Amino acid sequence: MSHGNPTEEIEALRKQVASCASWFYWIAGMTVINCMMIQSGSDTSFVIGLTVGMVVDAMAASAGATAKLFAAGFDAICVAGLIFLGVKARRGLRWAFIAGIVLYGMDTLLSLVAPNAISIGVHAWALFSMGMGLRVAGKLQVAESAAALPPVLGSPVVASSSALDPARAGLSESKQVAATSSV
Numbered sequence: 001m002s003h004g005n006p007t008e009e010i011e012a013l014r015k016q017v018a019s020c021a022s023w024f025y026w027i028a029g030m031t032v033i034n035c036m037m038i039q040s041g042s043d044t045s046f047v048i049g050l051t052v053g054m055v056v057d058a059m060a061a062s063a064g065a066t067a068k069l070f071a072a073g074f075d076a077i078c079v080a081g082l083i084f085l086g087v088k089a090r091r092g093l094r095w096a097f098i099a100g101i102v103l104y105g106m107d108t109l110l111s112l113v114a115p116n117a118i119s120i121g122v123h124a125w126a127l128f129s130m131g132m133g134l135r136v137a138g139k140l141q142v143a144e145s146a147a148a149l150p151p152v153l154g155s156p157v158v159a160s161s162s163a164l165d166p167a168r169a170g171l172s173e174s175k176q177v178a179a180t181s182s183v
Contacts, residue, residue: 006147009143013139020089020136021090021133023086024085024086026048027082028078028079028086031049034046034057039071051123052110053074085099085100092137094134094138094141097131104127105127108120108123
């Protein structure tokens with residue numbers, strides 16, 4: 001991390017946050033693909049999507065058209081939520097990472113019902129990446145706050161002589177009278 005130029009440091013932190021937030025989009029995209037695959041009768045799915053969506057889709061697959069429609073609606077709500085969290089996390093909002101960790105963590109617990117080492121590993125890596133995003137988003141907030149502060153507190157304020165002398169400040173004689181009479 002660069003400690004010289006605050007702008008470069010902030011930009012590097014923003015890139016890291018965006019990289020970590022991209023997990024929300026990957027999970028959303030794979031959830032859509034899994035939904036379509038399961039709804040079409042395939043027994044193949046990707047491990048990165050939401051387990052809860054796959055469970056709902058699998059139950060609906062044998063229950064009829066209304067159940068499939070309900071499952072697709074459920075998946076759409078989950079995907080919209082993931083995209084929303086991704087947008088907010090990409091902006092560096094820590095609560096979005098926290099919500100994502102909690103929700104995907106619960107989804108990870110669901111994947112333990114029918115343990116698949118690859119699925120659990122991918123879920124764990126995604127959770128770790130979201131945790132890194134949370135940590136980096138905190139650093140980003142600190143860096144942005146520090147960049148917005150005055151240079152150094154307690155440093156002497158030096159007023160230019162033109163600010164003290166109305167004639168040097170370029171004020172006309174009438175404005176000089178008004179400026180001195182208001183003092």
